[in-house]
Structure formats: C-alpha cells, structure tokens
C-alpha cells in the first residue's frame with residue numbers, strides 16, 4: 001500500500017471513525033439545565049413554533065444547518081458507487097462547511113429506486129434544515145432533481161457540482177484569461193465532459209461573456225454536434241454545427257480546455273494543437289484529465305489548474321460552497337439565484353489580485369504567492385473568502401429581493 005493511501009485510511013479511521021461529530025451548544029449538567037433543555041422547558045419553544053413557524057429559526061439550530069445530500073451516483077470522478085461509498089465525501093463536505101464557514105452540516109446518503117423517490121425523500125425532510133447542498137448526483141437526473149426541489153422547498157437548494165464548480169471555474173477562468181491577455185468573448189473553449197459540472201460551468205461562462213458557438217463540448221462519444229441523435233435536452237443546448245468529431249479536432253486552435261470528465265483523458269501531445277497561451281483546467285477528482293507535470297513538459301506557455309490541493313491553482317468548489325451558503329443563510333435567502341452566483345464569482349476572483357496574508361502563505365506551505373500563472377485563484381484557507389464572498393452573496397440576495405432578513 002502506498003504511504004499516502006495508508007495515511008488517508010488512517011486519517012479516516014482513527015482515533016474515531018469518520019470526520020464529523022455532533023456537539024451540544026447549551027449547558028446540560030444540572031437538574032435545572034435538563035429541565036430547561038428537555039421536559040418541561042422544551043415545551044415552550046414547541047408552543048411558540050406551532051404558533052409562529054418562523055420561530056424555528058429563533059429556538060432551534062435550523063438556521064445554521066446545511067444538509068449535504070447524495071445518492072452516490074457520481075462520486076468525484078470515481079463514478080456511480082452508491083450511497084454508502086459516497087459517505088466519506090459527504091462527511092468531507094460537512095467538515096469543510098464547519099471549518100471554513102462555521103456552518104453545522106450533516107451528511108445524508110439516500111438509497112432510492114426512482115428519481116421521484118429521491119426528490120420526495122429530500123423534499124419531505126427539507127424543512128428541518130437551513131439549506132440543502134446536493135452533491136455527487138449524476139447528470140442528467142441531477143438537473144430535474146435540483147429544479148423540482150427548488151420548486152418544492154422554502155430553503156436554498158444548491159447542487160454543488162453544478163453551481164459551486166461553475167462559480168469557481170468562472171472566477172479562475174476570468175483571471176487566467178486576463179493573465180494570458182485574452183478576452184472571454186473571443187475564446188474558443190473545449191469542455192471535456194457533458195454532465196452536471198460541464199453543463200453548469202459552460203452556462204455560467206456564457207453568462208460571464210463566453211460565446212456558446214465557440215464552445216465545443218465532448219462526452220464519452222466525442223464532440224457534441226447537431227447531427228447526433230443521442231443527445232439529452234441538456235447536451236442539445238451545446239450541440240455545435242461543426243465537422244469536428246474528436247478531442248484533437250476540437251483542440252485545434254482552442255484557447256481553453258475545461259476538463260470535468262475523468263482521469264487522464266487529455267494526451268500531452270494534443271495540447272500542442274491549441275492556440276498560443278492556452279488555459280488548461282483539468283478539474284476531475286482525484287485524478288485530473290492530464291497531470292500538470294505532463295502538461296508543463298508539453299508546452300511552457302500554459303496556465304494550468306486542477307481540482308487538487310497539492311498543485312498550484314486549485315479550481316475546486318470548496319472555494320465556493322461554504323461561503324455561498326454562509327451568505328445565503330445569513331440573510332435567510334429563499335433561493336441561491338444567478339445574482340448571488342455572479343457576486344460570488346467576482347468576490348472570489350478579486351481576492352487573488354490582492355497581497356496574500358502571511359497566515360495563508362504559511363498554511364499553503366509557500367513563501368510567496370502573487371497574481372500570475374501559478375496563482376489565479378485564492379487558497380481555500382484564505383480567511384478573506386468568508387468575509388468577502390459571504391458578504392457579496394448576502395448583498396446580492398438583498399438587492400435581488402430573495403432575502404427574508406435584511407440586516
């Protein structure tokens with residue numbers, strides 16, 4: 001067993017199995033404490049909530065509680081391995097919610113037969129939480145699931161693999177293109193993958209100025225084009241009227257590669273087909289579409305990002321989901337809308353242009369970080385993310401009329 005694999009398993013197993021636990025937040029030592037916490041005291045908030053439902057935010061943990069919900073159908077880039085295999089990832093997301101945004105979070109893994117059954121399960125328990133973070137649910141089912149749950153729930157429902165990934169990708173991409181001296185409106189973009197992350201990333205890049213007709217999206221069958229008759233309604237939106245069929249065809253002269261597909265699908269030789277100064281985001285986890293060492297060996301003018309912590313430029317939704325939920329829950333937003341997503345994009349990208357605090361350099365185990373090819377996006381442990389992204393998101397929620405608490 002490799003050293004890192006052994007360390008990862010030990011980290012998860014010891015001293016207690018798993019990565020999260022529940023703590024009590026009130027005294028529960030004396031007979032009086034218990035009388036307040038449980039019977040008879042607990043009857044008082046019960047009566048208040050029955051009379052005034054919004055009091056649930058005043059007397060329970062709901063307002064600071066996010067459920068991370070999965071069915072394990074697209075666990076990272078590892079595939080459909082089922083609900084229980086997804087539990088370490090979902091516990092991991094809960095850990096990140098707490099660590100970065102002080103949000104309490106619980107993982108829920110759902111076994112189900114039909115999509116409708118999954119939707120009903122989540123909708124029926126939604127009210128107990130302040131927000132729902134859907135995670136690692138494969139396309140195309142994820143689109144219907146999220147749409148239906150947004151309709152049925154009174155709290156923010158956010159599919160992280162779609163929108164968290166898209167927000168961080170857009171933030172990193174706008175910065176990378178700026179450094180390479182390119183305009184997003186002129187960029188030819190190759191997107192490897194046509195699932196949850198891919199569709200959302202491309203839709204948000206279009207909202208940030210990219211041209212739909214300059215995007216070439218690929219799935220396991222190659223380029224998505226107008227003459228294919230096997231496309232679902234989401235892929236159809238990216239069907240390009242083109243003779244390009246292979247990854248190599250699509251990469252010819254392209255400015256950008258976004259990989260949200262699977263490991264090692266981008267050959268180093270193919271990078272040489274791209275235009276000058278390309279941007280390569282190989283975001284599949286844990287193994288990217290191309291290893292950065294291979295990409296850098298292939299050509300020297302690239303900006304390279306991955307989804308991993310152990311290379312420069314980590315384009316990963318961890319830079320978004322804790323902070324967008326913090327901002328949404330702080331103003332009790334009913335939804336997370338486009339205005340809030342775009343506010344998050346700009347708040348994240350702007351941090352990378354400012355001097356980096358000493359504590360961040362220390363946590364990142366580097367001596368310097370400066371806006372440029374090796375630093376296009378902030379580090380997840382940058383404390384400015386919490387202040388700045390959450391505030392921008394809250395303000396956008398208020399301005400767009402979806403906040404129920406106005407500070």
Ligand SMILES: NC(=O)C1=CN([C@@H]2O[C@H](COP(=O)(O)OP(=O)(O)OC[C@H]3O[C@@H](n4cnc5c(N)ncnc54)[C@H](OP(=O)(O)O)[C@@H]3O)[C@@H](O)[C@H]2O)C=CC1
Pocket residue numbers: 073074075076077078136137138139160161162165192193194195196197198218219220221259260261262263265283284285286306307315316317318
């Ligand atoms: N860095 C980050 O923050 C994030 C990274 N990701 C990564 O993105 C990837 C996809 O996740 P997600 O969108 O949730 O999953 P989905 O299951 O929704 O989509 C996967 C897509 O990838 C395509 N695909 C898989 N293998 C290949 C291949 N060899 N060549 C071309 N296309 C391929 C599939 O094609 P088809 O439609 O033909 O089946 C499908 O369109 C994962 O590796 C995940 O780790 C996801 C979210 C966040």
Ligand SMILES: CC(=O)C(=O)O
Pocket residue numbers: 075076077136160161284285307316317318
């Ligand atoms: C980061 C993440 O959510 C994923 O790879 O699925």
Ligand SMILES: [Mg+2]
Pocket residue numbers: 076135136160161
């Ligand atoms: Mg995920």
